[in-house]
Every structure is written in structure tokens, then in C-alpha cells.
Amino acid sequence: MRRRLCLVFTLVIILVTMAGIATGCNLCNSGDVYNNNYTVENINYAYEAATKKASLSSVLVHSSVGTGTSSGSGVIISQDGYVLTNDHVVRSANSIEVEVLQADGKIVKYSAEAIAEKPDGTKYYGMDMALIKIKTEKGKPDVFTPAEFAKAEDLVYGKSGIMIGNPKNVGFMVSKAMISNPSMEVAYPKTINKYIALDAPVNPGNSGGGFYDIQGRLLGIVTLRQYEPGDDNKDIVFGIGFAIRIDDVNGYLARYTEVVR
Amino acid sequence: MRNKKFVILSLCLVMILGILSFTGCTKGDIYNINIDLQGKTMVYETVSHKALPSCALVRIKNGLTEYITVGAFVTADGDLLIDGAMIPADYNQKDWSIEVRVWQSNDTYKSYAAIFDNINGMLGGVIDQSGLAIIKLITTDKFTPVDIAKTETVAMGEDLLAVSVLREGKSAELIVFEGIVSNTGFGDCGHISTEAKRDFEYLMMTVGGHFNPLSAPERSQMHINDTMHSRPSDFMAVSDAILFDLNGDFVGFNRLKLVDIGTDNENIVHNISYAVKSDVVVHELQKAGILKGDKV
Numbered sequence: 346m347r348r349r350l351c352l353v354f355t356l357v358i359i360l361v362t363m364a365g366i367a368t369g370c371n372l373c374n375s376g377d378v379y380n381n382n383y384t385v386e387n388i389n390y391a392y393e394a395a396t397k398k399a400s401l402s403s404v405l406v407h408s409s410v411g412t413g414t415s416s417g418s419g420v421i422i423s424q425d426g427y428v429l430t431n432d433h434v435v436r437s438a439n440s441i442e443v444e445v446l447q448a449d450g451k452i453v454k455y456s457a458e459a460i461a462e463k464p465d466g467t468k469y470y471g472m473d474m475a476l477i478k479i480k481t482e483k484g485k486p487d488v489f490t491p492a493e494f495a496k497a498e499d500l501v502y503g504k505s506g507i508m509i510g511n512p513k514n515v516g517f518m519v520s521k522a523m524i525s526n527p528s529m530e531v532a533y534p535k536t537i538n539k540y541i542a543l544d545a546p547v548n549p550g551n552s553g554g555g556f557y558d559i560q561g562r563l564l565g566i567v568t569l570r571q572y573e574p575g576d577d578n579k580d581i582v583f584g585i586g587f588a589i590r591i592d593d594v595n596g597y598l599a600r601y602t603e604v605v606r
Numbered sequence: 607m608r609n610k611k612f613v614i615l616s617l618c619l620v621m622i623l624g625i626l627s628f629t630g631c632t633k634g635d636i637y638n639i640n641i642d643l644q645g646k647t648m649v650y651e652t653v654s655h656k657a658l659p660s661c662a663l664v665r666i667k668n669g670l671t672e673y674i675t676v677g678a679f680v681t682a683d684g685d686l687l688i689d690g691a692m693i694p695a696d697y698n699q700k701d702w703s704i705e706v707r708v709w710q711s712n713d714t715y716k717s718y719a720a721i722f723d724n725i726n727g728m729l730g731g732v733i734d735q736s737g738l739a740i741i742k743l744i745t746t747d748k749f750t751p752v753d754i755a756k757t758e759t760v761a762m763g764e765d766l767l768a769v770s771v772l773r774e775g776k777s778a779e780l781i782v783f784e785g786i787v788s789n790t791g792f793g794d795c796g797h798i799s800t801e802a803k804r805d806f807e808y809l810m811m812t813v814g815g816h817f818n819p820l821s822a823p824e825r826s827q828m829h830i831n832d833t834m835h836s837r838p839s840d841f842m843a844v845s846d847a848i849l850f851d852l853n854g855d856f857v858g859f860n861r862l863k864l865v866d867i868g869t870d871n872e873n874i875v876h877n878i879s880y881a882v883k884s885d886v887v888v889h890e891l892q893k894a895g896i897l898k899g900d901k902v
Contacts, residue, residue: 501651501654501655502651502654502655502658502782503650503651503652503653503654503655503767503782504650504651505648505650505651523650523782523783523784524782525772525781525782525783526772526779526780526781526782527713528713529772529774529777529779529781530774530775530777530779531774531775531777532774532775532776537775537777542772542774542779542781544781544782544783544784544816559648571772571774576869577867577869578865578866578867578868578869578870578871578873578874579819579843579865579866579867580819580843580865581819581865581874582818582819583816583818583876583877584783584815584816584818585772585816585818
């Protein structure tokens, strides 16, 4: 009897202590951020860890249009290889090729096709989005790593994260990005829509790529940037990009529940 | 016997875990404390929520002519600090209206009318030397003034949060972005007199980040010329932003960015901006009787 009591008593103490530790850690993590302090290693590793996760769901997209080619980026959204990108990346494409980054660092190329109707911006939820499907060998379908989606509530001022894409077609590139404004009105493509304004170096080729939070969860699809059209350098704009919000991504994908599992 | 050993071992384990948990939670030296991976990346979110209620989007309008900038509350009574260069030379209350949109914590805005007028005898409300100005909101509502940090606590390489405005088509919004203290002074920009350089060192610090040009009244060119003495105004563009340190305290008012006016992209300038130091702001506001106390 005494032995049992001892055992129960010990187990209770362990459980209580573990609960205390968990609570203590939560307080440390979510408490007063003004008083938190940081190690350089942790800061660097936060971005590295987010990149490791998010890069597995990031792809480079190359489209043949007429006699030319255009390049952009995309995000894998299902294990069987559906990829979300911008409509303007694959619009009127004769053929589409994607490059997928694997966990071992190897890049594998696949052919892909636009699914369902040809996207044209107005028909598809009014946003610049398109869905393509990676073609895999029959009987030996590859398994892809889909992006984990964040929630619309995560879109807040000052949230830091990363952007992965193919700027200037130089290959997989990751950049830091911060939410400058979670809901900025932009007249694009044809009507006024709300986008995430980003403090990030968005370049041609980043289109269709993912903007992820520091846990590697998808917050939006990088789509356009602000620029100064004049030829006077004094008005040149740096570091202002726009991404389609994750709630609009969900709204768009809701149209494809029959194909996207 | 076996149970005794088990109990002792368990208690030891509990004690070790307890000690570890306390160690992890202790707050002390800035460089030696570990936090979770998100700590640094969350700080801008938190600072944004502290900073944004103290900032406002300002529209200065006369018919189709409109200038948009950002302001910071320096008192709870609606004294808003803005860039004096944004006030048109022909400003008068009859022709020009000033609308101020104040950010609310639930991501909504409340609008107020404001006036720019002589304050305590200051010429046109412009705060002497700094080039900054005060506009006054016409309301009895109370606001959240910025907490002001002393310039001497600002260090080279320190992270900043900048609050500015972004115009996109017909809409304009407050935005936040990262900045850094590039130099606590004006740096060696050359081509200026020793006297002017001494003035700039007193007035300004150099910051980096995605500070972009804002459309400003013509007068701003003259105004910048006046403020910057012999430095050619063409090489500066108005680029207003309120700067906060990572405690959410106001450390400066960015007014200008270095630009290249040529058409050759080879000379594009990136990441060199100039902010009026918070000490100068406090000093001038105290001189004007807007702020009381002996903070600086």
C-alpha cells in the first residue's frame, strides 16, 4: 500500500512539475515581447528553419508562350502535385515546366499543365491566380510536400516571414519579408482587391511564389510590386510588394474541391 | 528498496527540470538569453501595435491637389508632428483642408479635421531648425502620444520600426517596415561646410531601410534647400516616416532620402535616409511650449 502511495505521489509531483514547466515556457514565449531578448543564433535559425520547411513546397515555373518564355514561381498545395501560381505566369502558355526542390537539395524538373478552364482573371475569383498540375509517370506518382496554410487572422502589421521564388529567373531564392499592411487596396487585376503590402525585394520572377510566416506556413501568394514608371531615378521605389491574402487563396481553391484533395 | 530508488531518481529529475525551466525564463543580459525561434520575428508585430495608435495618416488637400504623409502624436490633445515640407507654401484654412486618419487597435480608422496654424508664435507652425511642424486636430478626443526615447540611447546598427504611408492608386494606408540606424550622425556627405555639417550632426541621424519618396509640394524643395544649407536639394527626396526602437519608443522622424536624379540606373541610391533625432524634436517642442518637462 505504501509503495503504491509513493508511486502515485511521485507521479503526481512529476505531472505537476511538467505542467509548471509548460506554463513557464508559454509565459516566456508569449509574454511581454518588449522584454524578450534574443541570441543571434536563434534569430538566424528561425529564418533557416522556416526556409527548410517552406522550400519543399516551393517551385519554379517556366512557361513557353509563343516563341518566348516567361518565368515565375509557385506553391505546391497537394501531395499529388497541384501547384498554385499567378495567372500572369502561365497565361496563354503552350507548355509549362516546373522545378521542385527536394529535401536532399536536388532539383527535379517536371512538365505541368493548367487545369480546368483557362484562367483569365475575371472568371476566377477576380484575382490573379491559376492552378497547374505536375505531370508524373503513370503508376509511379511522386509524392509532393504541400504547403501548410496559415490563417487570415495571422495577417497582422509587422509580421515577419520569408518569401521564396525565382527572382529574375536566377533560381530558388529566399528573402526576408514583413507585412507592411495586411489589407491594402490595389486596383489589380481589373477591380480593387485587398492585398498584403510587403516590405520585401519583389522582382520579376517572384510572381506566384509563397510568402510564409516564420513557422513556414503560407500567408499569401506574391503577385506584384510597386514601381515608378518614369525615367527619373529620384522617384524609384524600393521594397514594396503585394501578395494575395491567404483567405483569398482559400476562396479561390474552394472552386476546385473536386480536383484538389 | 527499488521503489525508494525510483522515488529519489524521479525527484532528481523533477528538480533538474524545474531548474532548467527557471533558467529558461529568467530575463537578464540581452545577449545571453534564449527564447523560442519566433521571438525576434514577433517583436515587429508587437512594436507595430504599440506604435500605430500614436501615428496617423495625413491628407493635405486643395481640390484635386493632395499630399499624403504620416504624423506622430506628441500630446494626448491632438498635437500631431508632421514634416513641415508637406505644408504647401500657399496654405490657408479656407482653401486647404487637412484630414487625419487615426489607426484604431481593431484595424479600423477614425478621421478628424486638423489645422496648421501659428502655434505659440512659431512662424507657420514649423518647428525651428528641424523642418518639422505641428498640426492640431479639431476635437476633444484624447490620443496616445509617442513615448520618446533619448537620442543618446540610439546606437549604430540598432533595429528600427518605421511607420510611413503608402499610396496605391486612389487609396493610401499606413505601412510599417524594418529600418536600421546606419549612423547616429549625418555621416560624411561631402560638399558641405564645416558649420553646416555641425548643424546636421546635431539635427540628423542616418538610417537604412525601404524609405521611398513621397509626393510633396514644390515648396518642399526650397524647404529642404533651406534646411540642408548648401547641399543640392535635387539629391534629396521627401521620405517621411516615424521611427521607433524595438521598445516601441519614438527615436526620430525620417524626412529625407538620398536619391539619384539621373536616368542611368548605375547610380541609383538605396538605403540612405536622414531622420531628425528625437532629442531635437523634444528640444524644439519644449521651446515652443508644446511639451513640458526637462526630458532633454
